[in-house]
Amino acid sequence: MSNQSKPVYLKLRDMIAAAIIDGRYREEEMLPSVRALAAEQGANPLTVAKAYQQFQADGLVEVQRGVGMYVARGAAETLRKRERETFLKQEWPEIRGRMKRLGIAPEELIERT
């Protein structure tokens, strides 16, 4: 429902964001080149570039022309804070309302870890 018909560049954006937050792409380190990630994911380089573009616009990723892109300092923390906020203020209320409508008690979900 949430990950099937979504545009490719948005899926890539989410993947990259998750990798940064999880530390798989570490700060101050280079991240895969546009062409490399495109080949790895079977996508078009331009599509990957479009995904990266969202991050450099926010200052989470910095560019050195002719060299590559690296994760900015504090990017992981910034990302986590931001996503955490949007989750709490936007997504969770909808999810909670949905659960109420469907008659799902929160307690039965926590057990499953």
Add this chain to the structure above:
Amino acid sequence: MSNQSKPVYLKLRDMIAAAIIDGRYREEEMLPSVRALAAEQGANPLTVAKAYQQFQADGLVEVQRGVGMYVARGAAETLRKRERETFLKQEWPEIRGRMKRLGIAPEELIERT
């Protein structure tokens, strides 16, 4: 993040589903005509028709040409069961993973009702 750029006919579909589950559109009763709901929601009649179409394909809504559409018997229960299943098996695992990544404990969410 989840309700801004979503297609209109999908928003309408969710609205209608919620109305059926909540009993605001009762079983065996007529539901608003395509044109009426379109006028009420400021949408195009065809867009509303497309939303309705999803339900009649599943047998949750039945059509009488020239008369209108009514909610099938047991539609509310069927809908709730189905949505409940897809929520538990598809949506919740993703949400849970997201919460873990963002460092959100489930307990702090339950308090808020």
Add this chain to the structure above:
DNA sequence: TATAGTGCATCAGTGCCATAATACAGCGCG
């Protein structure tokens, strides 16, 4: 029969997404 209300099929327009083929600009290194 006449009218007004249904849903529905057809055709067309629009915009986003993804891809492709180039070309260009900056950097590191031998």
Add this chain to the structure above:
DNA sequence: CGCGCTGTATTATGGCACTGATGCACTATA
């Protein structure tokens, strides 16, 4: 310098989803 790697800009194209305007078939009612 020359080569190879970076990211980026440009233009064009095909596909697809969404939306819309119009007209038709059907039904209930007077």
